Amino acid sequence: MQFYNLISRDLKLAFYSNTNFLFAASFLILILILIPFVFGTNISEFSILFTGFIWISIALSILLTLDRVFTSDYEDGNLDTIILTQQPLELIVCCKFISHWIANCIPIIMVIPIAGLLFEVNMQDILNIIINVFAGSPGMVFIGAAISALTLGSKRADIYKTIIIIPLYIPFIIFGANQESGLVLLGLSLIAFIFSLFTSTYSLRLYAE
Amino acid sequence: MSNKLIIQNLECVREDKIIFKRLSCDVESNQTMLIRGKNGSGKTSLLRTIAGYISKYNGSILFNDNDLQVNTELLSDFRFVGQKNSLKENLTVQQNIELWQLIYHTKNNVSEILDLLDIKMLLNKDIDSLSDGQKKLISLFRLLISKAKVWLLDEPLVFLDTNKIKLLENIILQHNQSEGITLYSSNNDIDLKYDLLINMDDYAVL
Amino acid sequence: MYIKLPNGIIDSLRRRLPIFNIATLIAFILGLYYAILNSPPDYLQGDSMRIMYVHVPAAWLALSSYSFLALSCIAWFIFRNPIFNLFAKSIAPIGALFTLIALVTGSIWGKPTWGTWWAWDARLTSMLILFFLYVAYIMTWQTIANKDLAAKISAALGIIGFINIPIIKFSVDWWNTLHQPATISKLSAPSIHISMLTPLMLMTFAYILFLVTVFLMRYKIETLDQKILRVSK
Numbered sequence: 001m002q003f004y005n006l007i008s009r010d011l012k013l014a015f016y017s018n019t020n021f022l023f024a025a026s027f028l029i030l031i032l033i034l035i036p037f038v039f040g041t042n043i044s045e046f047s048i049l050f051t052g053f054i055w056i057s058i059a060l061s062i063l064l065t066l067d068r069v070f071t072s073d074y075e076d077g078n079l080d081t082i083i084l085t086q087q088p089l090e091l092i093v094c095c096k097f098i099s100h101w102i103a104n105c106i107p108i109i110m111v112i113p114i115a116g117l118l119f120e121v122n123m124q125d126i127l128n129i130i131i132n133v134f135a136g137s138p139g140m141v142f143i144g145a146a147i148s149a150l151t152l153g154s155k156r157a158d159i160y161k162t163i164i165i166i167p168l169y170i171p172f173i174i175f176g177a178n179q180e181s182g183l184v185l186l187g188l189s190l191i192a193f194i195f196s197l198f199t200s201t202y203s204l205r206l207y208a209e
Numbered sequence: 210m211s212n213k214l215i216i217q218n219l220e221c222v223r224e225d226k227i228i229f230k231r232l233s234c235d236v237e238s239n240q241t242m243l244i245r246g247k248n249g250s251g252k253t254s255l256l257r258t259i260a261g262y263i264s265k266y267n268g269s270i271l272f273n274d275n276d277l278q279v280n281t282e283l284l285s286d287f288r289f290v291g292q293k294n295s296l297k298e299n300l301t302v303q304q305n306i307e308l309w310q311l312i313y314h315t316k317n318n319v320s321e322i323l324d325l326l327d328i329k330m331l332l333n334k335d336i337d338s339l340s341d342g343q344k345k346l347i348s349l350f351r352l353l354i355s356k357a358k359v360w361l362l363d364e365p366l367v368f369l370d371t372n373k374i375k376l377l378e379n380i381i382l383q384h385n386q387s388e389g390i391t392l393y394s395s396n397n398d399i400d401l402k403y404d405l406l407i408n409m410d411d412y413a414v415l
Numbered sequence: 416m417y418i419k420l421p422n423g424i425i426d427s428l429r430r431r432l433p434i435f436n437i438a439t440l441i442a443f444i445l446g447l448y449y450a451i452l453n454s455p456p457d458y459l460q461g462d463s464m465r466i467m468y469v470h471v472p473a474a475w476l477a478l479s480s481y482s483f484l485a486l487s488c489i490a491w492f493i494f495r496n497p498i499f500n501l502f503a504k505s506i507a508p509i510g511a512l513f514t515l516i517a518l519v520t521g522s523i524w525g526k527p528t529w530g531t532w533w534a535w536d537a538r539l540t541s542m543l544i545l546f547f548l549y550v551a552y553i554m555t556w557q558t559i560a561n562k563d564l565a566a567k568i569s570a571a572l573g574i575i576g577f578i579n580i581p582i583i584k585f586s587v588d589w590w591n592t593l594h595q596p597a598t599i600s601k602l603s604a605p606s607i608h609i610s611m612l613t614p615l616m617l618m619t620f621a622y623i624l625f626l627v628t629v630f631l632m633r634y635k636i637e638t639l640d641q642k643i644l645r646v647s648k
Contacts, residue, residue: 002314009311013297016304077293081351082312084260086285150571154558160551164572167544199571206567208262209223224563225645 002087003095010099014068024061025107031057032115046119051129054115055176058108058137059169062144063162069100069145070200074152074207083208093149093200097142097193105137128179135182136172139189143168146196149203211238211388212273212358214259219268221254228254229412232268236392236405239385243401244394246409252394253292255409256361259392260289272359286358290365294348298337302328302347305336306354315355322353325380341368349377352384360384362393366401378402428631435628442621449614463527466520472619474517474542476626480510481545484552485577488570500566501641503573504556505633509626511549518542548576562644 015021032053035046073079082092109130116126147165151157171188175181213235220230228251236242244252257263259270261277261284270277277283296305306319323329326346336344345368352360360381366374378401381391393401428435450468484503491499521539522532533539552573559565 005311005314009308012304012311013300013308016300017297072297075293076297077291077295078297078308078312080262080289080291080293081295081309083262084284084287084289085312085314086261086282147575150568151555153561153564154555154568155560156554156558160554160558163547163551163554164575167547168575168578170540170544199575202571203568205264206564209257209264224561 002085003091006082006087006092006095007099007102010096011103014099014103017068021103021107024065024104025111027061027064028054028057028108028111029115029118031060032118035119047121047125050116050119050121051125051177054108054112054129054133055173058105058133059140059166059173061104061108062137062140063165065100065104066144066148066161068103069096070149070152070204071157079204080208083204089201089204090197093145093197093204096200097138097145097196100145101138101141105133105141108137109133125179131182132176132179132185135189136176136185139185139192140169140172142189142192142196146199146203149200149207152203152207212390213237213271214359214390214392215271215274216259217269217271219255219258219266219270221251221258221263221266223254223263227414229409230414232407232412234405234407236390238388238390240404241381241385241391241393241402242405242407243403244392244407244409245396246394246413248396250409250413252396252409253363256289256291256363256392256394259359260284260287260361262289287361288352288357288359289361289363290348290352291363292367294344295351296336296344296348299335301333301335302339303332305347306350309351309354313351313355317355319354322350325353326350326376342370342373345369346373349380353380358389360389360391360393362391364395365393366395366397366399371399374399374401425631425634428627429635432628432631435624435631439621439624439628442617442624446614446617446621449617454614455608455610463524466524468614468618470517470520470524471615472622473513473520475619476622477510477513477517477542477545480506480513480626481548481576484510485573488573488577491566491570492574497566497641500570501634501637503552503570505630505637506626507549507552508633509629511546511553513622513626514542514546514549518546552576 032050035049035053039045039049070079073082083089112130112133113126116123116129121129144165147161147168148157151161172185175184175188214237215235217233219232221228232255234242244255246252254263258266259277261281264278266278272280272283275283295309297308300308310316310319320329323332326349328343328347328350331339331343331347336347339347345365349365365377369377381393381401385391395401446468450465454465456462456464484506487499487503487506490496491503518539521542525534526532552569555569555572556565559568
């Protein structure tokens with residue numbers, strides 16, 4: 001029950017904030033809008049670029065909204081309030097992961113078919129991409145959240161947070177760009193989950209002091 | 210049922226440096242303890258240690274004869290209001306209250322508390338349009354949102370005017386009368402009524 | 416908790432710092448003599464392959480420095496002895512320097528050999544990432560004011576970056592693009608001639624001496640820093 005409450009709290013926060021669900025969804029389209037202006041209007045080449053741009057915009061949209069996972073709650077004191085309810089830290093961290101994934105990646109996944117239409121990508125490819133994103137994006141969210149938890153206390157964390165997170169995204173992008181590697185991505189996400197759960201709880205314990 | 214908070218021989222170490230040591234005190238139901246001291250004397254550290262945020266300390270903190278280091282679940286009956294307001298600046302007061310309700314897992318009617326704090330007219334205003342005193346008042350809302358046994362207030366009087374201080378005093382009095390305990394730190398000359406006083410300068414290691 | 420001052424070995428090494436300085440200089444002169452003047456040109460790549468004598472040891476040491484850094488971080492988590500943090504902190508800038516040398520010389524070598532300054536292949540990319548990992552590690556210490564916290568965070572980051580080392584090693588198999596396969600690792604059948612191995616080994620030795628010398632200097636500075644911090648508390 002507390003699990004459900006914490007998730008709905010985070011989703012509500014995302015919904016009330018200026019950068020809400022609409023942001024994540026429109027972000028993908030906005031990135032894709034740039035493609036024709038860079039590469040011309042030869043539609044047949046777009047379908048090759050399409051997968052790559054989907055993954056890049058997922059990575060960027062996660063990076064841009066990372067502050068919402070732990071940092072803003074840490075800075076305004078809400079994290080203290082949540083921790084004092086004495087829920088296990090693992091549970092709190094899981095809720096943060098899940099709600100951030102829902103707020104960020106679900107809108108992107110829902111927009112992918114529409115974006116595909118813009119670039120005349122065929123249905124089978126779109127389906128493959130969606131499966132890959134579904135399997136891989138949770139892992140990316142977990143890793144991003146874990147690193148941002150680790151660097152909570154640093155004022156200029158934004159720069160090197162990105163330095164550390166981007167390399168860790170490379171395996172996801174490699175397999176994501178490759179079709180029919182959904183299972184590998186799922187495995188990566190699982191590993192990322194275990195690693196992130198451990199790192200995040202460790203850091204929250206540190207920063208609560 | 211009466212409550213009792215006992216601190217025995219508490220020593221707090223942070224960054225390899227002893228903040229304070231040999232601190233002992235007893236607080237019982239219906240009592241308010243004021244924590245006084247210079248800046249950096251460890252007032253906040255003491256409150257955060259009691260609230261369980263700082264888990265490494267020597268000595269013991271007992272709540273109703275249970276060691277808080279072991280029985281951490283008892284801490285869910287504690288409320289800590291720190292110098293951070295726990296408010297989302299770009300949200301309205303109403304929205305902030307909704308988020309807190311989810312954190313504290315309550316669906317109580319809040320209109321009574323709003324009347325008590327006299328903040329009903331602020332309900333639809335954005336937090337960043339409010340004054341510091343109003344924000345402080347709203348952050349005290351968390352104390353009342355659900356029943357707690359121990360209140361730990363870190364510098365609650367900062368930004369509050371005389372009327373609001375009077376209001377806070379009454380709220381604390383009510384809380385104490387229902388078997389509650391209140392600990393608060395203050396650097397101001399104006400104080401709320403208190404039963405016990407602890408002066409951190411006596412324990413601080415500088 | 417207090418800083419346990421370095422046990423005998425490091426102290427006695429540090430006292431012999433002048434010897435290390437001279438030895439490094441001699442090793443470099445000797446190594447460069449063999450590398451530039453006294454070794455045959457490669458029958459395929461000509462004189463341009465001589466840059467390998469600068470490149471390869473740098474790349475090796477860049478990787479092993481990071482391994483050392485990560486192992487120190489792990490050791491710190493286990494033993495909580497601040498000395499391990501000082502190890503990691505001392506070696507980080509040196510490792511970053513080696514990585515930079517490897518990157519720059521690599522691309523200078525790549526231009527005549529592959530006809531391009533940079534190829535997006537696995538090893539080059541992961542070397543670039545290794546550089547950023549070093550930078551991130553150094554930055555943690557500088558951006559977190561609370562040194563106790565900085566110690567914990569940087570140690571964690573060092574270990575996370577360590578995940579990158581196997582990626583570097585195995586990424587060649589993953590993508591298998593233009594880069595030459597690792598030559599020296601096949602000890603049973605060395606694919607480079609003995610006349611080229613001598614300068615390579617000499618250069619590696621010189622690099623190691625340089626690493627140890629600078630490490631000892633930096634370690635001294637870091638311990639002094641710690642002492643100042645302790646006194647000023």
